[in-house]
Amino acid sequence: MLPTHSLYEVFLRVAADRSLTSAATALGYTQSAVSRQVQSLEAELGVALFDRLPRGVRLTEAGRVLLPHAEAVRDRLAAARAELDALRTLDGGLLRVGAFPTADAALVPRTLAAFRTLHPRVSVARTEGSSGKHLRLLAAGDLDVAVVSDTAGRNLAGCTLHHLLDEPMYVALPEGHLLAGRRELRLADLADEEWVAGSTRPEDTLMRPAAESGFRPRTAYVVQDWIAKQGFVAAGLGVTLLPALAADSVRADITLVTIHPDDVPHRAIYAATPRGLGQSPATAAFLAQLRETATELTANGPRGR
Incomplete structure (x- = not known):
């Protein structure tokens, strides 16, 4: 994979090394590629950032003015990359979960406990209430996943249902x-x-x-x-x-x-996620844990029956 650096990171490397060639070696680029990126930044800002010398380069006055701002941009980019990596590796981020009341008796807390053990750095925000409330929140983009029942007659246009279990x-x-x-x-x-x-x-x-x-x-x-x-x-x-x-x-x-289920049928329980949106790694991991917990609850029954 080719190295990727912002124009400001290339500028800072050249400024530190005072050489296009040395900067290219440090960044993993060719010297001509570094030269083109510096020229692109100069064209974007409308000023010359370096004086080209027989041996190397030297910051112009405009380059010296840009230097602390470029350092700030570099630091913010590094922080953004770290946060994005944390989301990808489940080492950070926020998961928003909702559930109807009886799901909060065992299914959701057991799932949360297992999820927290595996991914302790992911923050979880939880809401409670009816299935209808959570389906509306989900469609509005205010939840990542909701455990719901009683979906008959509900507007499911903005949601995707993932079957968890049939509840006796x-x-x-x-x-x-x-x-x-x-x-x-x-x-x-x-x-x-x-x-x-x-x-x-x-x-x-x-x-x-x-x-x-x-x-x-x-x-x-x-x-x-x-x-x-x-x-x-x-x-x-x-x-x-x-x-x-x-x-x-x-x-x-x-x-x-x-x-007997002929008298009161088993009730379908679902995890709902927003339709048409990509799932975050945290959402995918929580869904997998919900399925595992639902399987355990189904197998064991109440009080170990």
Whole structure:
């Protein structure tokens, strides 16, 4: 590969060596190539920078004025190259990540922990909120990668989806519940149960597929916060639907039983990236780690099931 140096770096080398020939040797150019680059800089600035002597060259007054400015340009270029190298080698840079709440229970923090171990110098900025919010941020260029679900009906024009896993659903039962020993349940088995839900409308919750099929849970309590939902279930006030990604954060006095996928289908989880844009090395590395973590979570199941 041919050496590449800015015109200012060539100028500084010639000024230091006081010789076009010596500068050419130091830079890995021919003497004529160095001469042409000096002439190009002189033409660009409209002044002569060197007096050509029988033996070597000497800075003109204009060359002496340019000298500290050229040194500043050289230093800034060196700093820029170092930062660009850091981005390329994952020795620096910024990664902007967003995720919906239950992805932040295990999938995202485990991925971040592994990513930080491998690339400790990459800074990570994180946002939380709904999948819709993060898809909008991604399309606007304000995120590098987002972990999302519930993409039906969303505007995905500015995003590319990378499938991570299909997330099963569980029903959370109070300890000692008659159905707690079952390995799998149908919603018909829970027809007489009272439910703790985030809304009185099943269509606005994880129960939407079941509601569309005609199942209408008896909602006893509307509770938005997931920690509070667990408290209600543990106290025997009802049962609730739980996505698998949140299963590892469930308190010990709650039992999880799989819901048959014909009743509540598995939910697709994706990593989304901006469409049509090149991925940074940090984004590509984080995506790879997300896939690895998703595979581990799928294999192990909640609480090592």
